[in-house]
Amino acid sequence: MFDSFRDKDLAQELAGKIKGLSEKRPLKLMHVCGTHEQTIVRFGLRDLLPQNLEVVAGPGCPVCCTPQREIDLAIELARRGNIITSFGDMLRVPGSKGSLAKAKAEGAKVKVVYSIQDAVEEARQNPGLEVIHAAIGFETTAPSTAVAIANHALPNFSIISSHKIIPPAMEALLAGGECKIDAFIAPGHVSAIIGSEPYERMARKYKKPVVIAGFEPVDVLYGIFLALKQIKENRPQVEIEYTRVVKAEGNPLAVQKMDEVFEISDSNWRGLGTIPKSGLRLREKFRAYDAEKKFNIPIEESSRLPAGCICDKILKGLNYPTDCLHFKTRCTPEDPIGVCMVGQEGTCAVYYRYAD
């Protein structure tokens, strides 16, 4: 099924075409998806690209962008005897004093789930206990949270609403000017939900190509090729490489459900600071399921990174993990210092597994 998208001859041909389109000046393409970075590193795609072309990872891992405050809230709720459910990666994200994994080891009821439906089921099976789900993820997972809240929620169920939306973060990176991005490779599955329209404004305003790419090596190479072609022809626009999954209109049903349950709010991205209109907050109608409101626990935000940690620069594509002093020495997947090493698709974690 995916073999044709991993075809060596096709990949080499695309690499040749990319070299053909390359200019002498340095070019920087940014992607914002942990799975894209995984594909790039796992298949050694950077080997096939010309010297002047850099493809960097931006803030593509929602686990890594979850603010320390939300972790602390989850840990505090767990310590008070409630059941906390979350995806596996979240367990090792450091809060200000330890992680959910540490709380679990100390006896707190922290359970790993594979979907929010498992969390709702947990609430159903434990009517005498409160179950709080750490609802993180971009637009790929937000629709299922919306469905769970709108259709299946129980009085003893609530969420820590941590969902973020990616186009405002991309636009903030362009507006900030620090990263000097020439084009974006946009995330395939987020785009399957939201379609291509949300990227139109930034493509027009900043005159940067945005190519929505799939996750096989040929997808990524073709996506890079299309972006370079746009640069060469001075025709910045939103283009879909991943046509077998992404439609321009996205998935209207999913978007409608998200809109029913969530409203857009400003959101704090760990390492990047507050990005306006980049988060999803439960609408007033569903506030009863917002754990922060329900339990009213005051938690302070601390935006200091651990000493020597450059996750903020890595998330902005300004540095590679190998530039960090702690990489592979004091910061490892088993014992992470910075968030980029924690999530399975955190840039540092991916580099640790596959790169040198």
Place this chain on the structure above:
Amino acid sequence: MRFIIDMQTNNQKILLAHGSGGSLMHELVEKLFKKSFSNEILDELADSAVIKSLPREDSHICFTTDSYTVTPLSFPGGDIGRLAVCGTVNDLAVMGARPLYLSLGFIIEEGLDYEVLETITQSIAKTAREEKVKIVTGDFKVVEKGSADKMFINTSGIGIRDKKINLSRKGISPGDKIIINGSIGDHGLAVLSAREGFDFQTKVASDCAPLTGLIEKINPAGREVKFMRDPTRGGLATTLNEIVKGMGFGIKLFEQSIPLKKEVKALCEILGFDPLYMANEGKVVVVASKDDAPAILEAMQKQALARESRIIGEVTEGPKAKVVMETSIGGHRIVDMLAGDQLPRIC
């Protein structure tokens, strides 16, 4: 033999008393273990097995131990008993030794169905008979419910090896070829599928098998194997990293050459696992010189357990102590040792 009968299932259950050293245990030893494993050394049932002579005097003694905690106890292609014999026999075989004697220790959770113990014991006996290894001593303990997960087994093994054989990493040099006898990841995926109750249309079976016969055949006259290791927990990637660790050479792998069943590839893609890190229980990595490799490969391919043998890589001058892989699309990436736990308790 005496047991408690479970009222609902009618199954005979093992009790704490079966492990206490008293009459219930003696019944079990006589009627189950001695009956299944009988040989002149074990039948003495002395405190220690007495091995009066070795088949060859001009040999070194090789000695290994392993414990088996796999869950579930049975899986497509094998069970914990077969694993307990093959795993320890293979640790001897890849050292160039001929496995001779095994010890067998059980830790059983109170309440286990006797039928399960009987089935596993018979599996151990059958595998040992096929391999011509003797179970010469053993131990049997029962712990309270919750203190063990149904059954844990330990086996230690003794084998002998010609004094002239010296399979050391120090003998490996740039230009040597890396050979494997077949597809990777089968065992890890078989156990995972059984554990999680995956009901896929294609069933992946464990490759659990003893390698002694294969290894005996792959030293054609005048040609020698430089080094061997069996890639069990941690997979092929971890074993190759163990080979290069601290040494002045590296290994280059060719992804296209690594045998991989299409079912394993597909399931790994769906579940997010990397076959390079999945466990194997019937595979051997062989390092041979560039000149000897073709003949060794041909000799291997004639054997039942090695028809899909391939040269999957070579030893390089650098980067030192690293394993690098040329990916299926012609890029390169580092293949590191497994960090953390891809899958717990697969062997």
